[in-house]
Amino acid sequence: MVSERGLQVLRAIVQDYVDTREPVGSKAIVERHAFGVSAATIRNDMALLEDEELIVAPHTSSGRVPTDKGYRVFVDHLAQVRPLSPAQRTAISSFLEGPSDLDEVLTRTVRALTVLTGHVAIVQYPSFARATVSHVELVRLDAQKVLVIVVTDTGRVSQRLAFPGVEIDEERMQRIRGRVSDLVVGVPVREGVAGVALAVADGETAGDPDGPALQAILRVIGEELDDFRQDRLVLAGSANLARSEGDFRGSIYPLLEAIEEQVTLLKLMSEMVADDQGLAASIGRENEPFGLSEASVVASEYDATGSRARVGVLGPTRMDYPTNLAAVRAVARYLTRLLDEDDIAR
Structure with a gap:
């Protein structure tokens, strides 16, 4: 059992060792800290701390340094966390x-x-597994390149390019935007991942002119939502x-x-x-x-x-x-x- 003064000596050793990188001796503690006792008394306290494996001598006849156990006791007995300047x-x-x-x-x-x-x-x-998709935006950069933006209600934002492989005009872009929003906006991320995976697995709907572009964009959205969960x-x-x-x-x-x-x-x-x-x-x-x-x-x-x-x-x-x-x-x-x-x- 470490006494109250023993804890104060340990605190002094930790502080001085952190400051100087040098092993700390009893004489240095007496000179730097106002304990009001002799160096011999401090040496006795240090011997007890060493018995408890809280400090150790790295070299013969040297001062002492804290052990991992000593740092743990020091942290556990911090009277208060030092305020920042x-x-x-x-x-x-x-x-x-x-x-x-x-x-x-x-x-x-x-x-x-x-x-x-x-x-x-x-x-x-x-x-973000429990976050909800609050917005999906599709920005047509050129005829075959779309910027996909996904936003959650917790502030996560993803931006990634999709390459549909077919030409997209503004009218098609608007239709796809609406279908994507209906699928994932207002839906929790976890459910959105599942919903998108199901839609992609269903494949391209026969006769759907927007199918290839929609599938390519959904794959990107699914990957981004899955990343949100990681x-x-x-x-x-x-x-x-x-x-x-x-x-x-x-x-x-x-x-x-x-x-x-x-x-x-x-x-x-x-x-x-x-x-x-x-x-x-x-x-x-x-x-x-x-x-x-x-x-x-x-x-x-x-x-x-x-x-x-x-x-x-x-x-x-x-x-x-x-x-x-x-x-x-x-x-x-x-x-x-x-x-x-x-x-x-x-």
Whole structure:
């Protein structure tokens, strides 16, 4: 059982090690922190922390550094998450301000977060499986090229080209637009995928002059709606891993591979357990099932018109947890407010 002063000593070791990258000794703690006790007393506290496997000596006769377990205890006993400075809050708003669609907003979000934290920033797309298709627009670009635009009531927008393979004039375009809208507009995405698949499977109706063009456009719409159902991430700041490579005992390749493939990070982000403030941290060896035992992830939940997802950062276990937790919480709250505005969420 760690005493209250022991927790304070652990907090000092974590903070000093994060700041200096150097093992922390009892003399340095006495000099930097107002404990009001001797270095010998601090050494006794450190010995108890070492017995609990919360700190470890990386070298003989050196100071101590936190273990993964020590970081976990530190995070679990944070009295409060450090508030962001006015400059940091201004940076968030300047990155995210201005109307845009959801894709652009989430791209801005990871850019803001990686600048704030210096780590890899991650944002989950909210699940759109329960979203409803609010609008489909078909724009004739030339006689054999159509821009297909699909919009959901949760703000997701898709734009993709379709090549019907036959000439389309404005009159035919209008007929197809009406048939497509009747099929998917006002329909949940999940049902829309099924409905489009059924219509495509039925094939071209005999004698229907619009059949080939309609089938080609429906295939594009079906693929886009199916993509809306898929969980995926937006990431930024992968180069930060190389800059902090010295904080990893082994290779950073597993982290780069996880970023590249996303499946591992999606599973990790989805399984993290949040506290009553929506904050979550997964530290070091806790990530071993995901092959990321040398990394930590901190995240916060945001709300996209009823569909919850997470925004977070990935970095070494030697990270500034209070500041990073404050950053992801602030960004998540700003993102929630932004997505609640009509120009984004509708």
